[in-house]
Amino acid sequence: MKFEGTVLTLLGVFYGLMGAVYWIWSKDDTGGVMLVGALALGLLPGLYLLWWYRRSGKRLRTEDRQDATIEEGAGVISSFPDSSIWPFVFAMGCFMGVLALVFGTWFAFPAIALGVMAMAGFTAESRRGGDI
Amino acid sequence: MTDLIERPVSTSDGDNVDHGTETSHHHDHHGPTGIMKWLTSTDHKVIGLSYTVTSLIMMIIGGAFAEIIRAQLVSPTSNLVSFSQYNELFTMHGSVMIYLFVGPFAFAGLANYLIPIQIGAPDMAFPRLNAFSYWLYLTGSITMLSGFLVGGGAANFGWVGYAPLSSAANSPGTGADLWICALLLTGFSAIFSGVNLVATIFYLRAPGMTLFRMPIFTWNMLVTGILILLAFPVLTAGLIMLYCDRHFGTHIYTVQGGGVPLLWQHIFWFWGHPEVYILALPFFGIVTEIFPVFSKKPVFGYRGMVFATLTIAALSLGVWAHHMFTTGAVLLPFFSIMSLLIAVPTGIKMFNWIGTMWGGKVHYSTAMLMSMGFLFTFLIGGITGIFLASPPLDFFTHDTYYVVAHFHSVVMALVMGALAGIYFWAPKMTGHMMHEGIGKIQFWFLFIGTQLFTFPLYLVGLHGMPRRMANYPINPSWQTLNEWGSVGAILIGISMVLFLVNVIYSWKKPVVAGDNPWDGHTLEWFTTSPPPSHNFLSLPPIHSERPTWDYNHPDHLAIEHNHKKQAKKSAKASAASDAS
Structure with a gap:
């Protein structure tokens, strides 16, 4: 969860920096707005994941741990529909x-x-x- | 009907039970059969196959358009099709191939089928959304192609639909509206696929399947999913504005009412250039799965590959206006630098693929040949692209056949990647092998045809022949080069016929594949062929990015990446969780 959130946040920050450079340099509002929009699209889910990671006590899920065994993940994953019209x-x-x-x-x-x-x-x- | 799915049990290292035989005990799924099964299924395998088959049909339709175009261009004054029919043909060829074949095949067809299996998940995260996105894609395809049935014909303003050519005054008729509406449907379909990919990869991995143990194909699909979410909404918004311009009297893209036609190009390419990577990354992923398996080596530079993929994602949003250099209204140095920079991560990938094969025990199966063909053709397409990133060279070659040849090198490489993926994973999807002999003949037709088709087009482009012309000035050298291009196109056509022959032959004379015909590395080769409902009855322990290989070859375990650092970290984490 931590790494997933970090990837999205860093991508968002990169788009933001690139957007700032571009907007100041070119004065083109279209591209500037779209790149700042991309900043938000990176930060929103990224920070949400990081916030959730902090909230859950910084505990690593079984799928985030290198030494996790299959048995540790035993139990119900979720309910999945079989078919639906x-x-x-x-x-x-x-x-x-x-x-x-x-x-x-x-x-x-x-x-x-x-x-x-x-x-x-x-x-x-x-x-x-x-x-x- | 909803099922609670539990995690599959583990298969311990010493346990040598043939897990393939357990399928017979697994309960078969109740529920509808026949056509109702297809209409109601939310199983990612059924949806993935539907996507794959539909997109291959689209490839054949788009390919037929291409053959007509090449037949028209054999002679400078040919009148096989009229000028307006020619405009419709090249528009629909581009639209069908880009919107309806390459993208959906990769990020919705193969990805839908493989991602859950590669990470040990029972299904995609949102199965019903997944089914919904397939039906949007199918109806969108029907909408776009139905343009040929209405009066006035299909859309004819090129697959990029530039304003003001696409305005109501310049392109009246329902064909253009059908094109816009089809893209709305397929656009939403792609967005939902992207949501599904990212959520599945973030939340449904098997225990021990950390991000840095995911197969590279899964990594690339994750990045593709993120790029879809960044790029596609922009296109959809742009199309809605275009529709408003055409019908509701707004003036967003028209000069008369104070609008800016260039805005369309900005919006379109802000989607269009990340889209190039949305198309390419899945195929990078496919060949990255194939090279190690047929070289009997782990992939060279796993972390470098992941880094390169993320770098491509980061840079791909900053290069859109290199399609617009000749408008004279964009910041040339910025886009030139960014476009040149993006060649670096792509180059890293090239070297990593070669490094994977280097010193390996290479087995030249059809899938491997197709991947090598991909490598060669993509290299040519990529390097000619670097020239186009330089504004002075772009001024000279823009809108000539040089550009056409450049991106046809790229997309024909992707077609080879697609076929490599089909030859590689068809045994897993159907339980039967494809015929290798026909496959190799097909490869040589496709490979030689592709080079014969693109090389003359590069030359004729450098001689200055503009694209999108039904007739061209009578000039012996242009005509000869166009004839060679058409010969190449015929060879490509023959190779596609051979592919269909192979599909039918392998279907009529099935050769049972077994669970793991290629001695594969990743989790999909651990389950049965085809996989049971919800994919896994048991899972091997996951200690590296090659769990199936580790299970089958305990003497040659894959070496973990930075295992010391990670071990220390997880020891600390488990101590912390014990304390709490």
């Missing part, structure tokens, strides 16, 4: 949505219907599924 339904909704942008607003009606259906389905499935 809702990703397909939701994507069809999105498909109809972009077709509405191209061919006409009437495509938006099936798009919204499919989207709402899929979101309801996703939520119900998450509540029902698994043992956690």
Whole structure:
């Protein structure tokens, strides 16, 4: 967790420095803004991971320790879905949505219907599924 | 249907049970079958295969466009296709290959299949999001190709869609809108894939699989995932603004309303240049897995490889405007320096690949030949790219066939990397070997075809022939060089036909591969071929970046990186956790 966070933070800081040099040197706002945006995209997840590492008492997870054995990691990892129709339904909704942008607003009606259906389905499935 | 997944049990060092036989005891998964299985599956292996097959179909479609283009260019006054059809063809050739083949094949096809297996995870971190991103990709592909069916034809402003050519006045018609909307869908698909890759690699590794024991392919996919998250949202935002310009009367990219056409180029290439590395890094990863296995050596300079990959990620965001040198409105020295710098980590990788083979016991399988072809072709593509990083040379060659030849060297190298990956991992995915003989013939057709196709284009570009022209001035030397290029394209086409022949042949006459046909190094070779549901029944102890090799060759264990420092650190950490 520590190293993951450090990598993201350092990448973000590098983009920030590069962005500062570029912005001052070129006075091009487009690139400057985008590079500073990249700074934020590195810092947000990076600092979050580091904060989480500190919060968990700087303890290394089994996957971060060189000497960890497979037995130490025994237990439930998480619950994983086996199959679900809702990703397909939701994507069809999105498909109809972009077709509405191209061919006409009437495509938006099936798009919204499919989207709402899929979101309801996703939520119900998450509540029902698994043992956690 | 949701399953709680527990960690697989360990296989201790002395235990010589053949773990392959245990699959029969494993319960088969209930759930839908047939087409419903494909529609509802959230298994990363099914999704990865769907991605791989779909993207290979896209490669064949895009390749067919390329063959028509090369047929048109055999003669300076050919009228095989009309000028507007030619514009549609080169636009859709580029779009299909870049957006629908190379990227999805690597960062969603092979990566989806392999990343969880290489790090000992049961699935991707967000399986349903993963399925969603596949369906977005498929519908996006259909949307883009359906441009050929509407009146006015497909998009015809080049795969870069430069403003103001892509405005409503200059490119009316639904084909252009379909192109924009297709990129919205595939863009979101890529962003979700990126999220999934990073989360999976950060959170689902097996115990002992530290970051510096991950296979280089996994490392490269992690960096690719981060770059996707940095680059793709920019493109998506740019496309939404382009759509607004076309339909809602905004003037973001048009001079008339106070907008700036150059803004599109900035936004597009801010995505477009990291995208080059999003495309290339997965293939770097593929060949880095293949060289050590067929040289019977560990990878040379593991840490150097990781460092180089991270450096490429860092620098890749600072080079976008080297595509825009001739606009006269960008900071030339900054982008020139950054573009030259990025050759350094790429060079480190080149030397590491050669160092991996150096002194090794090289076995020339098809996968290895393809990887060596990748090395050679990518070197040519890379070195000609260094010339383009120099503004004076770029002024001379910009928008000529020299640039076309440069990036076709690069992407044909990636195609060889893709085929290397297929030949290497097909036994794991299907349980059956690909035919090596046909594969080697295919390699030579592809390799010779590629060089025959690109070298004349470099020359014709240096003679000044501009790209994107259906007809060109009658000039004997240009015509001869174009004819040679077309011969190369035909050889590449034949090699792809041979690939299909090989797929069908290997399917009809299956040769059982076994779990570990190549004596592989990484975790995917430890499980069965194809892997069971949720991948592993047992895991070997992970003491280095080559756990399967260590398990199979206890006498030749891989040496750990900086093992002393790490041992001290983890002793300290475990003491601290005991105390608390």
